[in-house]
Amino acid sequence: xxxxxxxxxxxxxxxxxxxxxxxxxxxxxxxxxxxxxxxxxxxxxxxxxxxxxxxxxxxxxxxxxxxxxxxxxxxxxxxxxxxxxxxxxxxxxxxxxxxxxxxxxxxxxxxxxxxxxxxxxx
Amino acid sequence: xxxxxxxxxxxxxxxxxxxxxxxxxxxxxxxxxxxxxxxxxxxxxxxxxxxxxxxxxxxxxxxxxxxxxxxxxxxxxxxxxxxxxxxxxxxxxxxxxxxxxxxxxxxxxxxxxxxxxxxxxxxxxxxxxxxxxxxxxxxxxxxxxxxxxxxxxxxxxxxxxxxxxxxxxxxxxxxxxxxxxxxxxxxxxxxxxxxxxxxxxxxxxxxxxxxxxxxxxxxxxxxxxxxxxxxxxxxxxxxxxxxxxxxxxxxxxxxxxxxxxxxxxxxxxxxxxxxxxxxxxxxxxxxxxxxxxxxxxxxxxxxxxxxxxxxxxxxxxxxxxxxxxxxxxx
Numbered sequence: 493x494x495x496x497x498x499x500x501x502x503x504x505x506x507x508x509x510x511x512x513x514x515x516x517x518x519x520x521x522x523x524x525x526x527x528x529x530x531x532x533x534x535x536x537x538x539x540x541x542x543x544x545x546x547x548x549x550x551x552x553x554x555x556x557x558x559x560x561x562x563x564x565x566x567x568x569x570x571x572x573x574x575x576x577x578x579x580x581x582x583x584x585x586x587x588x589x590x591x592x593x594x595x596x597x598x599x600x601x602x603x604x605x606x607x608x609x610x611x612x613x614x
Numbered sequence: 615x616x617x618x619x620x621x622x623x624x625x626x627x628x629x630x631x632x633x634x635x636x637x638x639x640x641x642x643x644x645x646x647x648x649x650x651x652x653x654x655x656x657x658x659x660x661x662x663x664x665x666x667x668x669x670x671x672x673x674x675x676x677x678x679x680x681x682x683x684x685x686x687x688x689x690x691x692x693x694x695x696x697x698x699x700x701x702x703x704x705x706x707x708x709x710x711x712x713x714x715x716x717x718x719x720x721x722x723x724x725x726x727x728x729x730x731x732x733x734x735x736x737x738x739x740x741x742x743x744x745x746x747x748x749x750x751x752x753x754x755x756x757x758x759x760x761x762x763x764x765x766x767x768x769x770x771x772x773x774x775x776x777x778x779x780x781x782x783x784x785x786x787x788x789x790x791x792x793x794x795x796x797x798x799x800x801x802x803x804x805x806x807x808x809x810x811x812x813x814x815x816x817x818x819x820x821x822x823x824x825x826x827x828x829x830x831x832x833x834x835x836x837x838x839x840x841x842x843x844x845x846x847x848x849x850x851x852x853x854x855x856x857x858x859x860x861x862x863x864x865x866x867x868x869x870x871x872x873x874x875x876x877x878x879x880x881x882x883x884x885x886x887x888x889x890x891x892x893x894x895x896x897x898x899x900x901x902x903x904x905x906x907x908x909x910x911x912x913x914x915x916x917x918x919x920x921x922x923x924x925x926x927x928x929x930x931x932x933x934x935x936x937x938x939x940x941x942x943x944x
Contacts, residue, residue, distance in 0.1 A: 497626070498621055498622055498630070498634070499622070499731040499732055499733050500731075500733075501631075501634065502621075502634050502637070502638065502719060502730075502731040503716065503719050503731055503733075503739075505634055505635060505638040506638055506641075506715060506716045506718070506719045507712065507716060509638055509639070509642050509715065510711065510712040510713075510715040510716055511708075511712065513642070513711075513715075514707070514708045514711055514857055517688070517853055518692075518707075518708075518853050518854060518857070521688070522688060522692065522852070522853050525688055525689045526688070526689050526690060526691055526692055526852060526853075527689075527691050528691060528692070529691065530693070534693055535693065535694075535695055535696040536695065536696065537695050537696075537697050537698075537758075537759060537760050537849070538695075538760060538762075538843070538848055538849060539760070539761065539762075540843065547697065547759065548756075548758075548759045548760055548761050548763075548764045549699075549756075549759055552764065552768070559772055559775060559776055559919065559923075560775060562923070563775045563776070563778070563779065566779045566927070567778070567779060567782070570779060570782040570783055570786065573783070573786050573934070574737075574738060574786065574789060574795065577786050577789040577790040577793075578789060578793060578794060578795055580790055580793065580938065580941065581793050581941075584942070585942055588938055588939065588942045591938060592935065592938075595931055595934070595935065599928075599931060602923075602927065602928075605923075606923075606924065611919070611920050611923045611924055612916065612920065
């Protein structure tokens, strides 16, 4: 029990350090060292030196929408395969058949997406 | 001095806690030091491969070049564009950075796993945290309110999502062979042979997917300078930009550590001490990434996406099935 606790306490220390480092450099030490002289031109959005046109917070065609859906399916598959892989040596041949069925069902899904041309980026 | 690294089984008291704090700070310093010299060596190696000298002005052989660069970034003005979404713009580099440092908490640097946690779900912890960085990158791209940054951020998200699946699946083969997600157990399971030999297919998938996850050439589309100027961090200046760079190079270090741990036997090796073997393997992986950058041209965005789904994913699944079938009968 104490080991379990200690390992995660160590991880929490890492979170604390990871928050402290940017806090110290960007928000505490940084402002003492760096100048701050904003001008109109400096605050303008960069568009290769040309006067920027319009806004970028627009409705945007997220091409990877379908990829994101596929990602969820296969990421969950991976997630189920991890515990299976850890306990594989005492699941034996039964575990092998079950996992094969699981993988085949998802492989059929991938084949379907492939045929429907979801995997093209155009 | 043993309390410094024997906090794993200690009861709750101040001395083991102090050991943990010192351990975490040492890992932070190691990480920052490695990143500083990764940048130096990347520039040197690229220079040599292109028949140039590389940085050679600051200090002997230019060894202090990266320190000079960091100092320069620290005293540069912090510009927040007028049209940007201010609070998200300020937060994005921090959101990207936090997980990149946290993944180092589980990498076993040496035999006695000094300074790092011995989590029973080490490999899963790494994958889960590294996925959070996508949010920082995408938020940074969106909050900049800049067209290049938006496209860079979107590309980066699509790419990292697509390549995370082959990366995760290539690890399942290793987990099957070791029967554990604990990185120290995985290293111990490689005493007879390194997993790169029985898992060669998984290693190749891992290598390609890791390069894509790190956004490095030939998969550096999110910051394709010839089309997107600098990608998601176009609008970032000074130390906020530095944190995006730090994230990128910390991941390079962490990914090299993960590759060494999972496939190259971690700290195992004859004659030399464990931490030195680990350092040699990490250095070899990092050098390989620099070498790729000097050699490979960039992929097109449509090739990039279909490669992950049509080649890497089926190969990773095949590797998984082969490993499971072989293990059931051997």
